[in-house]
Amino acid sequence: MKIAVVDPQPERADVIEAGLREAGYRDIHRIAEMPGLLERLSELAPDVILIDLENPSRDVLEQMFEVSRLVSRPIAMFVDESDMSMIEAAVEAGVGAYVVDGMKKERIKAILATAITRFNTFSRLQSELQATKAALSERKVIDRAKGILMKAKGLSEEEAYALLRKTAMGQSRKLSEIAQSVVTAAEMLS
Amino acid sequence: MSRHHARIGFIPLVDAAVLVAARELDFAAAEGVDLELCRESSWSNIRDKVAFGLFEGAHMLAPMPIAMRLGLGSVAHDAVAPFVLNVNGNAISVSRELAEAMGGTRPAPGPAATLQALAALAAGVRALHRRRGVPLTFGVPFPFSCHAYELRHCLAHAGLETGSEVEVVVVPPPLMVDALRAGKLDGFCVGEPWNSVAVDADLAEIVLPGARVWQFAPEKVLGLRQEWAESNQDTLFALLRALHKAAVWADRPENHVTLSEILAREAYLDLPAEVIERALNGRLTMSPDGRQGHFEDFLVLQRKAATFPWRSFALWIYAQMVRAGQVGHSPARLAAVRQVFRPDLYRAALGPAGVDLPGASEKVEGALTGETPVASRAGKLFLGPDGFFDGTVFDPNGLEDYLAAAGATGRGLLGSR
Numbered sequence: 117m118k119i120a121v122v123d124p125q126p127e128r129a130d131v132i133e134a135g136l137r138e139a140g141y142r143d144i145h146r147i148a149e150m151p152g153l154l155e156r157l158s159e160l161a162p163d164v165i166l167i168d169l170e171n172p173s174r175d176v177l178e179q180m181f182e183v184s185r186l187v188s189r190p191i192a193m194f195v196d197e198s199d200m201s202m203i204e205a206a207v208e209a210g211v212g213a214y215v216v217d218g219m220k221k222e223r224i225k226a227i228l229a230t231a232i233t234r235f236n237t238f239s240r241l242q243s244e245l246q247a248t249k250a251a252l253s254e255r256k257v258i259d260r261a262k263g264i265l266m267k268a269k270g271l272s273e274e275e276a277y278a279l280l281r282k283t284a285m286g287q288s289r290k291l292s293e294i295a296q297s298v299v300t301a302a303e304m305l306s
Numbered sequence: 307m308s309r310h311h312a313r314i315g316f317i318p319l320v321d322a323a324v325l326v327a328a329r330e331l332d333f334a335a336a337e338g339v340d341l342e343l344c345r346e347s348s349w350s351n352i353r354d355k356v357a358f359g360l361f362e363g364a365h366m367l368a369p370m371p372i373a374m375r376l377g378l379g380s381v382a383h384d385a386v387a388p389f390v391l392n393v394n395g396n397a398i399s400v401s402r403e404l405a406e407a408m409g410g411t412r413p414a415p416g417p418a419a420t421l422q423a424l425a426a427l428a429a430g431v432r433a434l435h436r437r438r439g440v441p442l443t444f445g446v447p448f449p450f451s452c453h454a455y456e457l458r459h460c461l462a463h464a465g466l467e468t469g470s471e472v473e474v475v476v477v478p479p480p481l482m483v484d485a486l487r488a489g490k491l492d493g494f495c496v497g498e499p500w501n502s503v504a505v506d507a508d509l510a511e512i513v514l515p516g517a518r519v520w521q522f523a524p525e526k527v528l529g530l531r532q533e534w535a536e537s538n539q540d541t542l543f544a545l546l547r548a549l550h551k552a553a554v555w556a557d558r559p560e561n562h563v564t565l566s567e568i569l570a571r572e573a574y575l576d577l578p579a580e581v582i583e584r585a586l587n588g589r590l591t592m593s594p595d596g597r598q599g600h601f602e603d604f605l606v607l608q609r610k611a612a613t614f615p616w617r618s619f620a621l622w623i624y625a626q627m628v629r630a631g632q633v634g635h636s637p638a639r640l641a642a643v644r645q646v647f648r649p650d651l652y653r654a655a656l657g658p659a660g661v662d663l664p665g666a667s668e669k670v671e672g673a674l675t676g677e678t679p680v681a682s683r684a685g686k687l688f689l690g691p692d693g694f695f696d697g698t699v700f701d702p703n704g705l706e707d708y709l710a711a712a713g714a715t716g717r718g719l720l721g722s723r
Contacts (some may be wrong), residue, residue, distance in 0.1 A: 172479075173481070175349050175350055175448055177350070178350055187319075207358075210347070220690045
């Protein structure tokens with residue numbers, strides 16, 4: 117079973133490839149470059165192609181169906197409507213799959229299930245990473261604002277924090293927004 | 307209070323204008339439709355999400371619902387198109403290297419302009435082909451698109467051989483400019499704003515607006531699943547009324563500044579409004595040195611019954627699919643194609659709303675050399691001009707003759723790839 121993973125994002129391709137290997141697939145090929153995509157695929161002649169649904173190069177793959185002699189005629193993931201829940205899961209996870217005609221449905225499902233799980237794992241990792249980054253930068257801004265208030269008004273750290281909180285509550289804004297205003301104002305006045 | 311909800315997919319292009327106006331100017335809300343517009347990154351996604359009911363409908367290339375019905379490129383689905391979102395709006399552009407080999411792209415005035423441009427294109431392609439020894443590459447956005455058929459028609463007319471002298475490949479529009487920059491493309495046929503973006507990036511010159519190839523070509527349609535369209539007629543009709551009002555508004559020149567500002571927003575095209583406005587006004591910057599071109603019907607959103615889903619449009623598209631070798635002609639397929647464009651739904655939705663409707667549902671394409679009054683309910687409808695640059699006439703009742711004639715001239719085959 118030859119599987120091609122078309123993904124310009126190496127981090128996600130890593131996650132997908134690792135998942136497929138864990139599931140026992142060995143013949144996995146990664147394509148990161150979009151120019152020359154069709155040539156690469158017709159050389160490879162994979163049984164299954166996995167692609168991110170947000171990748172506009174999905175339309176390039178459609179050219180393969182235009183002329184069936186180019187590669188053995190693959191069919192889109194959306195083979196029939198009998199398994200809507202899997203189709204929905206795939207769309208939600210953002211996985212597109214192309215499968216060579218004639219392959220057993222159970223085999224397709226196994227691969228697709230792995231790909232869906234891995235795509236979801238990757239987006240969860242991404243959003244965790246973003247949340248952590250955002251939290252860290254917010255904390256930094258709050259620390260800087262506290263420092264500015266302590267220096268300017270001779271407050272203790274607790275008092276500076278209490279003042280930021282009180283102002284944020286009074287204006288129904290986020291603590292980090294008030295802190296950012298303090299930092300910006302201090303930068304302008306310095 | 308909205309009684310209806312519709313999720314409609316779109317690709318960020320200037321010709322999503324009517325859908326965007328329907329939502330942003332509250333034409334949809336006024337008809338009780340909560341219109342949710344979902345931006346998509348590929349035509350394949352659009353097709354699949356409509357086919358599987360994740361969207362109620364979408365901004366589709368006019369050939370897409372036909373390809374869906376015939377099962378080309380995916381499993382067959384019964385798609386219908388009851389409303390045309392725009393007529394025209396494409397252009398053929400070439401790289402600066404090819405423009406130079408053509409001896410410039412400045413068009414001659416008058417009706418011979420297209421023929422002259424194509425003769426120059428052929429000379430330029432051959433000159434570069436001699437130098438390189440490999441075919442030149444032209445990009446189109448999708449295999450089933452009027453861009454592909456218009457470009458192939460032009461290349462065939464210019465006597466260029468697909469496969470040996472030129473190749474036509476699919477390149478997603480947002481990647482066209484990069485492909486040109488990387489030297490992977492020598493030209494393309496694409497919708498706006500991508501021609502203008504390439505000109506502004508100093509990479510391309512516009513050779514021919516689509517309107518100079520066929521003066522009245524269907525471009526995008528509202529594509530839906532037949533099953534949904536028939537079982538949700540109240541919602542569909544309310545949506546069509548909203549789209550009609552949005553199209554009337556969007557087609558008026560005095561609204562183009564506002565419309566281009568709205569389309570420029572991050573949720574839609576996320577590009578400068580000035581670039582978007584060029585297509586709406588038909589005032590294009592043709593080359594990086596700033597040469598201007600004015601084309602009256604560059605993009606038609608409503609006038610001349612532009613939103614009417616003429617069945618003959620679908621039949622013309624089917625004929626191009628056959629010419630391009632994408633599908634073999636059969637009476638059963640022809641019958642299936644006749645079910646796709648739905649003037650009956652258009653009439654049922656917009657007739658009671660007082661919209662002037664043409665008397666016929668099919669017409670001979672390419673027969674009108676000027677603006678011509680036609681039979682309509684209120685008697686105030688003008689159509690045309692709708693000529694093809696090469697004088698072709700397409701009679702929807704003579705499809706077999708058209709295909710035979712196209713084959714006999716040797717210019718009929720659009721090249722299989």
